[in-house]
Amino acid sequence: MRAPLLVRALPDLVRVSAAEVTAWRAELILWVLTATLPLVQLALWNTVAADGPVAGLDQADMARYFGGTLLVRQLTANWVTWSLSYEIRSGALSPRLLKPVHPLWQYATQMVLAMPIRMGVLSPILLGVVLWRPELVVWPGAAAFALFLVSVGLAWLLQFLIQALVGILAFWVDKTDALFAAWFSVWLVFSGYAAPMAVFPDWMRAVGTWLPFRATLATPVELLSGGLAPGDAARDLGLQLAWVGLLLLGVGLAWRRGLARYGAFGA
């Protein structure tokens, strides 16, 4: 019952979401610019690698890696935790609940439709990086590229679900923004956003391999930059799938529980 409804509603949902996203396109440009840390980190690690390769990574590898994090970060960007927690707190969620499509689908459509604008803003920046160090462009091979696409999709889903879960917590607690900030500060290290995991101390890499952070960024980036052996790729994609499954359960459960509370406010 639900799936056919979603399919029927999709064209309208897309039209409305596209209008919402493009209404704030200047704002979206600013949001893209908030994710420029890979450029800063590239400058840093480029200097570090100037004295010789670090853990096997030379300057071109660093440019390739951080070009990858820049791209994947944008491809998986969303802001559902802030939208959701704000709308729960202010009651703006109510009109969304009246629509026949689940609010999470509404958010998801919006975030996907923001992608073309994001890519439009990002491409000159990426082009600049490529012009600065052309040797970073290496075709990973058709198989690795296909896996990269799958992996980016899973990473997007993971980011969306994690943010949604933290946002849903606004049904119970007030501090969801602080909660997400703390998550993000750990994510920044263990996702491979600040530095490639190849240069981590052994214990950090060992821990980081199994934490959920890597699955949201480093896995697709390493698939694209060719830094992942086939066995590790299989393990990492499996982990991505496992985290997605776990989070789907968690988000579903939390949403039902939370919504029951929301109704109790009389909002």
Added chain:
Amino acid sequence: MLDLARTLRVVAALLRVGLSAALQYRADFLLDAVLGVLRASAAVGPTVVLFSVREQVAGWTAPDVALVLGFYLILQALMSGLVEPNLGEVVEAIRSGNLDLLLLKPVDAQLLVSFRRVQPAAIWDLLGGLAVLAWAGWQRPSPGWGAILVAVGLLPPGLAAMYSLWLLAICTSFFFVRVDNLRYVLGAVVDAGRNPLVVYPPWMRVILTAVIPVGLITTFPASALRGEGGLSLWVLAMGIAVGFVIASRAAWLRSLAAYTSSGS
């Protein structure tokens, strides 16, 4: 010209009110503490990674970079504790027209918008920064008193420049509607301040000193403690800070003149 004593009294009163408003939510204190400790420990991560593969970077050892990181964390604490809560509020007040209510009060509106809200949770980031500085001080040979004096003297101009940058960001929201995310853009650039400026290419150093002056308050004091630059660093920092303060005040007054309230 503002009367200095009165200004300080107003700021103190605003901070007191802001703090008691924030402290109403005492139950959040424990959660804040846990999250704060988590944030502060994670902030050290990238530097730990860096020095697990290298003894030194561009002539800076781990304790040297820890000095920079410590000042950076303290700056972050001050920004998230005192500055950012206010920025969000002003942007919303301009959009909704509530700024009218502040403009009617017999106190300079810049003070009112700058010090109305306090975020006590930032104390944990402050403690994290002090801990990192303490570790660096313990690892390094003691700098001379002159160096310490210059380093401490660099903090006021550095803070003044960063505050002015933030005020300039606020001014843009008089002309564009949704720019509260400008603070995240600034925050993203400020992140570059966690490393000494020498690791960046020259054009980035210039930007991080004179345009987004985060280097003034992170790298400059650390350089002073390493015995580099001395008084000339302070003179340069003062020059940049004075420029920022004058520019931001002028921009604020011009923006206010252009403000069309909700009623007009």
